[in-house]
Amino acid sequence: MMETIIEIFSYPFMIRAVIVGVLVSLCAALLGTSLVLKRYSMIGDGLSHVGFAALAVAYVTNLAPLSVAIPVCVLAAFLLLRMNENSKIKGDAATALMCSGALAIGIMAVSLTTGMNTDVCNYMFGSILAMSKSDVTISIILSVVVIILFVAFYPRIFAVTFDETFAKATGTKSDLYNMIIALLTAMTVVLGMRMMGTLLISSLIVFPSLSAMRICKKFITVIITSVLISILCFCAGIYVSYVYSTPTGASIVIANIIVFITFSLIEKMRERVTQL
Amino acid sequence: MSLLSCQNVSFSYEGKDVLSKINFSINQGDYLCMIGENGAGKSTLIKGILNLKKPSSGRILTGEGVKQNEIGYLPQQTQIQKDFPASVYEVVLSGRLNSCGIRPFYNKKDKQDALDKMDKLGILFLKDKCYRELSGGQQQRVLLARALCATKRMILLDEPITGLDPIMSMELYELVKELNQKENITVIMVSHDVRGAIDYASHILHLGKTQLFFGKREDYKNSELGKHFLTGGIEA
Numbered sequence: 001m002m003e004t005i006i007e008i009f010s011y012p013f014m015i016r017a018v019i020v021g022v023l024v025s026l027c028a029a030l031l032g033t034s035l036v037l038k039r040y041s042m043i044g045d046g047l048s049h050v051g052f053a054a055l056a057v058a059y060v061t062n063l064a065p066l067s068v069a070i071p072v073c074v075l076a077a078f079l080l081l082r083m084n085e086n087s088k089i090k091g092d093a094a095t096a097l098m099c100s101g102a103l104a105i106g107i108m109a110v111s112l113t114t115g116m117n118t119d120v121c122n123y124m125f126g127s128i129l130a131m132s133k134s135d136v137t138i139s140i141i142l143s144v145v146v147i148i149l150f151v152a153f154y155p156r157i158f159a160v161t162f163d164e165t166f167a168k169a170t171g172t173k174s175d176l177y178n179m180i181i182a183l184l185t186a187m188t189v190v191l192g193m194r195m196m197g198t199l200l201i202s203s204l205i206v207f208p209s210l211s212a213m214r215i216c217k218k219f220i221t222v223i224i225t226s227v228l229i230s231i232l233c234f235c236a237g238i239y240v241s242y243v244y245s246t247p248t249g250a251s252i253v254i255a256n257i258i259v260f261i262t263f264s265l266i267e268k269m270r271e272r273v274t275q276l
Numbered sequence: 277m278s279l280l281s282c283q284n285v286s287f288s289y290e291g292k293d294v295l296s297k298i299n300f301s302i303n304q305g306d307y308l309c310m311i312g313e314n315g316a317g318k319s320t321l322i323k324g325i326l327n328l329k330k331p332s333s334g335r336i337l338t339g340e341g342v343k344q345n346e347i348g349y350l351p352q353q354t355q356i357q358k359d360f361p362a363s364v365y366e367v368v369l370s371g372r373l374n375s376c377g378i379r380p381f382y383n384k385k386d387k388q389d390a391l392d393k394m395d396k397l398g399i400l401f402l403k404d405k406c407y408r409e410l411s412g413g414q415q416q417r418v419l420l421a422r423a424l425c426a427t428k429r430m431i432l433l434d435e436p437i438t439g440l441d442p443i444m445s446m447e448l449y450e451l452v453k454e455l456n457q458k459e460n461i462t463v464i465m466v467s468h469d470v471r472g473a474i475d476y477a478s479h480i481l482h483l484g485k486t487q488l489f490f491g492k493r494e495d496y497k498n499s500e501l502g503k504h505f506l507t508g509g510i511e512a
Contacts, residue, residue, distance in 0.1 A: 167373070
C-alpha cells in the first residue's frame with residue numbers, strides 16, 4: 001500500500017488533484033453543517049448545475065472557465081437564498097427550477113457547437129485530470145478565504161443557523177451572514193465540481209456533516225468531525241480510484257456512504273444501550 | 277419615559293391593516309400578558325417590538341437605556357431546533373452575541389455570564405448535554421437562559437408553554453414570576469393559556485385587530501370584555 005501511495009505522488013497531476021481535493025473537501029464539510037441544518041441541502045446541487053451551464057457556455061465562447069463560473073454561481077446563490085425568504089416560488093421549487101433549467105442551457109450551448117465530448121462529460125462526472133496549475137493556485141486562495149471567514153464568523157454562523165429569528169431580534173445581521181454562507185458555498189461548489197462532477201458535488205456538502213451528526217452532540221465537534229470524515233473519505237476514494245481505475249467522484253461518494261451507514265449503526269446501537 | 281411604549285402603532289400586510297391603533301406603555305418591573313384570539317395580531321405586534329417588522333404608522337419606542345436589540349426573546353420553537361446538534365452551553369452562549377459588537381469571539385465575561393444564567397435557571401448540570409436530547413421543559417429553560425443573556429431588563433416570551441405538560445407549564449410560570457419579582461425583569465408574555473397566564477401578570481393587553489383593552493389585571497377581570505373572555509376561555 002505504501003508503494004502505491006508513493007507511486008500516486010510521483011505524478012504531478014495526482015499531486016494537484018490531491019491538493020485541490022483535500023481543500024475542497026475541507027471547505028465543503030465546514031459549510032455543509034450549516035447548510036444541512038438550515039434545510040439548504042439542495043443548494044449545492046442547484047449551484048453545481050448552474051456551474052455546469054456556466055462552464056459549458058465558457059467552453060463554447062472560449063472564455064476562461066473559472067472566471068465565468070464563479071461569478072455566475074455566486075449570483076445564483078444569492079438568488080436562491082433571496083427566493084427562500086419572500087417570493088411566490090419557494091426555495092425547493094426554485095432549486096429544482098434552477099437545476100433543470102441550467103442543465104438544459106448547458107447542454108444546448110455545447111450541442112450547438114461541438115456536441116457532447118469528453119470535456120463536457122468530465123464536467124458532468126468529474127475528472128482528476130482536469131486540474132491545471134492555475135486551478136491549484138485558485139483553490140488554495142479560495143479555501144484559505146473560506147476557512148478564515150468561517151472561523152472569524154463562527155459564533156455568528158452558529159447563532160444564525162440555530163435560530164435566525166432570535167439572532168435577528170437581538171441585532172445580528174442575519175441576512176449578511178446568510179449571504180456570506182451563500183458566497184462561500186458558491187465558491188466551494190465551483191472548485192469542487194470539476195473534480196467531483198456536477199452530479200456528485202452536493203454529496204461532498206451533505207454526507208460528511210450528516211455522518212458527523214449521527215454521533216456528535218456539540219456543534220463544534222460536528223464541524224470538526226465532518227471535516228475529518230470529508231478529508232478521509234476523499235483520500236480513500238482517490239486511492240481506490242487509482243488502484244482499481246474507478247471514477248474518482250463516484251469512489252469518494254461510495255466511501256462517504258460507507259461512513260454514513262457505519263455511523264448510523266453506531267447511533268442505533270448507542271440508543272439501544274441507553275434504553276436498556 | 278417608560279421602558280417600552282407604542283404610540284398609535286398600526287401594522288399592515290400588503291396594504292391591508294392587520295393591527296391598528298395600539299397605544300400602551302410599560303415600565304420597569306411590569307409583567308404584561310398579551311392575549312387575543314388567533315389572528316388577533318399578537319405575533320405581528322411581537323415582530324414590531326423586536327424590530328423585525330416596521331409599523332405602517334405610529335412609533336414603537338424603547339427607553340431608559342434599553343436598546344431595541346437588548347430585548348431577550350424566547351421564540352416559539354422551530355422544527356430545525358428539535359434535531360439540532362448543539363450543547364446547552366453553546367446555545368446559551370449564543371445569546372451573548374449582541375454584546376460582542378465587532379469582536380469576533382466571546383470573551384471571559386461572556387462565558388461567565390452564560391454560566392451564571394444557567395445556574396440561575398437550574399440547568400447548569402445540563403451544560404454539556406445535547407440540546408435535542410432534553411425534555412420540552414428543559415429546552416424552554418435553555419432558551420430562557422439564552423434570552424436572559426441577551427438582555428438586562430426585558431424579556432419577551434412567545435407562547436412559552438406550547439407543547440409542555442401542565443406541571444412543566446406551572447414550573448415555567450413560577451420561574452418567570454421569580455425573574456420578574458426578584459430580578460425586577462420586565463416580562464411580556466403572549467399566551468393561549470389565558471387563565472394560567474393571567475394569574476401572574478400585572479397588566480393585560482387584549483388584542484383583536486385593534487387594542488381592545490390595556491390596563492391592570494384587576495380592572496380587566498372586572499371589565500365586561502374580561503369577564504366574557506375569561507369564562508369563554510375556561511369553557512373552551
